[in-house]
Amino acid sequence: YYSVDNLPKYLCIKNGNFTILSINVDGLLSKIDELSALIELLHQQNIVFDIICIQESHLDNSYKHDSACIQLNGYDCKPQGKTCGQKGGLVTYVKNKYESEYYTIPGENKISDIWECLYIEVKDPDTNFHIMICNIYKPPRNNNNNNNIDRFTKELIPKLRKIDSIWCDVAVPGDFNINLLQLHEKLKFQALFDDLTNLSLFPKITLPTRIGRQSSTLIDNIYCKLTHRTANTRAGILFSDISDHFPCFVSLDLNIKPK
Numbered sequence: 001y002y003s004v005d006n007l008p009k010y011l012c013i014k015n016g017n018f019t020i021l022s023i024n025v026d027g028l029l030s031k032i033d034e035l036s037a038l039i040e041l042l043h044q045q046n047i048v049f050d051i052i053c054i055q056e057s058h059l060d061n062s063y064k065h066d067s068a069c070i071q072l073n074g075y076d077c078k079p080q081g082k083t084c085g086q087k088g089g090l091v092t093y094v095k096n097k098y099e100s101e102y103y104t105i106p107g108e109n110k111i112s113d114i115w116e117c118l119y120i121e122v123k124d125p126d127t128n129f130h131i132m133i134c135n136i137y138k139p140p141r142n143n144n145n146n147n148n149i150d151r152f153t154k155e156l157i158p159k160l161r162k163i164d165s166i167w168c169d170v171a172v173p174g175d176f177n178i179n180l181l182q183l184h185e186k187l188k189f190q191a192l193f194d195d196l197t198n199l200s201l202f203p204k205i206t207l208p209t210r211i212g213r214q215s216s217t218l219i220d221n222i223y224c225k226l227t228h229r230t231a232n233t234r235a236g237i238l239f240s241d242i243s244d245h246f247p248c249f250v251s252l253d254l255n256i257k258p259k
Contacts (some may be wrong), residue, residue: 001207001237001246004041010234010251012046018129018252021049021238022173022222024137024245028057028070028091034242039072048074049249050095051122053173055137056243057089058082076100080118083111085139090118092135099123103132105162112155114138114148117174119163129254132163136174140219143177149188157195164199169252170225172201175245180218181208200226204235204250211246222250230254 002008011019025031035054042048052075061081063070071077075093078100082088094100103119115138123130136156142148163170180203183190196202201223208216224233232253237246 001239003239004038005045007042007045007047007238008234008236010253011049011249013048016254018051018131018254019047019049019249020051020053020133020171020173020222020252021247021249022053022055022135022220023240023247024055024175024220024243026056026058026087026243026245028054028059028089031242032070036072038240038242048095050098051133051171051173052093053133053135054091054093055135055175056087057091058087059089059091078102078118078120080116083116084113084137085141087139088116088137090116090135090137092118092120092133094120094122094133097124097126099125105159108159108162114142115152115156117156117159121168127254130168132166132168132170134160134163134170134172134174136172136176138175138177140177146188149178149186149192153188153192153195156192157199160196160199160201164225169227169230170201171250171252172196172223173221173248173250175220177219180206180221181216196223202226204233205237205248207237209237209246209248210244220245220248222248224250224252 079091103121118135120133203221205221209220230252235250
C-alpha cells in the first residue's frame, strides 16, 4: 500500500517501463475533477501512467462520439458505454505518445449482459512494444450464484484465448468482483483463477482493494501475461478516497531499447 505522496520510485518516467493504473470511480462525470487533480499531483512527482483504466464510469455510448468533458490532459480517451447495468461503462486512457485503437475480437460480436470489456490495442512506435489492454467490469450482482460465475468464465476465457494467440503482451485490469481471498472457499472462483493462470495471466495485486468496517475484499486486480519481457513486474495499491475501491497499479519492466 502507498500514499499519493509516497509512491515507489520505479513508477517514475524512464526508458523501459510501462505503467498501468486501474480505478473503479463509481461515476466518472462526478469524479473527473478529482481524477485530473490526482493525475496532476502524480505528474509533479515525475509519475505519468501510460495507461489509466476506469470502471463504473456510468456513461453511455454517446460519450464515444463526444468525450470532451472526460478528457485527461496528455491522454487519448477511449470510452465504451455501459452494457451490463446502470453502473457499467468503461474508459481507457492511453498516453498520447502511443498509437492506440479499439480492438474487436474476430467472431466475438455478442454483448454480454453480466460483464463488459473494453479492448484497446496499444503500440509504441519508438520501440515496437505491443500490448493489448483488456479493461473489465463485472457487476457484483449474483456473485454468490455458481451459474453466474460459470457463465462469466465460459464467456471470458475463449476471448482471452484468442487474444493470447496474437503475438503481443496482454494486461487485464479491472473490477472483477471475484474475491481472490475466497479462492479456497468457492470452487468457481478457483476455476476462473486456474483458467486465467493457464493462459499465463497472473494477478499482480495480492492485498485487499476494498476495506470496510467488518470485511475486506480483493476484487480489483491487474492480470498480466507472463512473458520474457514482462517477467520483472512490480505492483501496488494506492490509498485514495476517489471511491470506495482503492486504485491499483502495475509497472512492467520491459528492458526494451528505443529503435
